[in-house]
Amino acid sequence: MNKFASKLAALNTFEQLAREWYDLQKSQWVERHASDVIESLEKEVFPHIGARPINDLQPTDILPVLRLIERRGAIETARRVRQRMSAVFVYGIATGRAKDDPAATVQKAMAPLIKGRQPAVVDLEEAREMLLAAIATPSHPVTRLALRILALTAVRPGTLIATQWSEWDEESLTQGIWQIPAERMKLRLQYKNDQSRDHLVPLARQTIEAIQTLQRLTGRGPLTLPQNAQSPSPSDTPRSEPRTHVLGGEVVG
Template sequence: MARITTPLTNTEVKQAKARDKEYNLSDGEGLQLRIKPNGSKLWLLNYSRPYTKKRVNLGFGKYPDISLADARKLRAEARTLLAKNIDPMEHRDSISNHQKEKIENTLLNVAKKWFQVKKSAVTPNYAEDIWRSLELHVFPYIGKRPISEITAPIAIKTVKPIAEKGSLETVKRINQRLNEIMNYAVNTGLIHSNPLSGVKAAFEKPKKKSMPTIKPDELPQFMQALSIASIKIVTRYIIEWQLHTMIRPGEAVKARWSEIDFEQKLWNIPAETMKRKRPHSVPLTKQALNLLTTIKPISGHREYIFPADRNPRSHANESTANAAIKRMGYHGKLVAHGLRALASTTLNEQGFDPDVIEAALAHVDSNEVRRAYNRADYLKRRAKMMDWWSDHIEKCSTGSFSLSGTKLLKAV
């Protein structure tokens, strides 16, 4: 006949005294009160683990923090789990780990891990812009929330004030970055799916704005304004270099002397400098080479062709040309990036192959075969086109002081 255990009373539990050795008082169905020599009392549930049938003790906490009634309630919950072949200890550990993960894996903490990967694939300036936008618009509001609790309504509510201000381009970028963070969380096993994949549908699409630029017939006027502009000499070089090479402002200012192949007349730009993270070669015209010749006394002993004013060991800021063009009276009419559009429009009007023009602008071709063809054959065709473009710039500079002029200027 099975032994019947008499349930404990509150008085027995309260008055249980310490002994030389620890001992247990049983309440039945595996629940025990362990009294230690130091007087502490601990509730335990002794049970057989499902499948293995190995007996173990599951601690419920100390008395009087956990009362007799509390301990019995915890025993009942554990026995309900056991009836379903669920190990109470594993179940508790799973919940504990889940709670710990929720605390550790906040949106901010996951974003930091994502950013370590992201910033290796973009330029330092762009990486800084990404993180600054999240610090400004996202983290103060939902950064401390567990990544598993971020939902579409929460994200929309966070971004909505930006949309109400009309900053739709910022909304677009924030939504993209939040989606990248959530996809990172999915791919690293933190969440099962990305709940923000469709949030962009909740906002109006930003209207695409072209970079301010001038018309092809306005280039002579611009060259005249540049020739008399009160700007630093290195800034003049940067603007003319951008004009002749058709390269983005952020890529142009980072040009290094080591990247120039004078024998092949090429500027070989490494992938890490380029916006699309693909290496790019620019055929150098006689005017572009003349620019290098005339600036060499200024920076030939430096790493960068266009050194920064305050720290010559670094390169000039990519906004340098923009600021100068603005001061020249072109605010709202032309930006440094718009020089590329000016070149593209002019070359298209002259009937040059659009694919060759796109290759010169370093626009990514989605067709892998054609992209390979671009690298091999287009370089020669681009060189001829670039020669025409530089000659055109020089003609537009007639009567003006041009740093790249092959006839007007040979040395600084």
């Protein structure tokens, strides 16, 4: 290989193209997703094939990288990493520096992702039982109130945990509407600042009463559910309790 070809190969390593692809794409992603993408490549891929010229890589180089992830039981992570590797190869093809996409070839050779049934409350009687269970659960008072609000609004636990008192101001409670900002919802980045995509949740009288009671306990700070206001036990939180202690696995977060 002559000196020019050697320099070209060094510029066209998998890591080099992956970072170019990432820099091109990251502006359309939310920060958390962008961090997840680059960190997964840095941790799972670059140590194994990052320094290799992209055109030297074959399916037999890609699959062992993914197998290492699968052996940890991280099947979904392995699939996401393969998709990201494939996107890098496609970028290389589009820019004239890669010939094919070996990450696409190995897709059918990967371990299957087996997902269990996602349980849910499907009728009014189940909803009533769920609410009664939330009320009767022996928990920290803040957690009990959070569970009651969760049961009455059916929002995601993560959404409730991140709620600030500014979303439950006097006007919202008077109108009986909880306006969750689009920026907190699972939306594409270009919709995050679009107020028309805010999620509106009706607040029943019982929900408003629970919120007002909660405010007397945690209303001094910006967050409705500050971590130090709940039980120190990790299992005694709105995120985990509806799945286990309260509902016997009948609500998903």
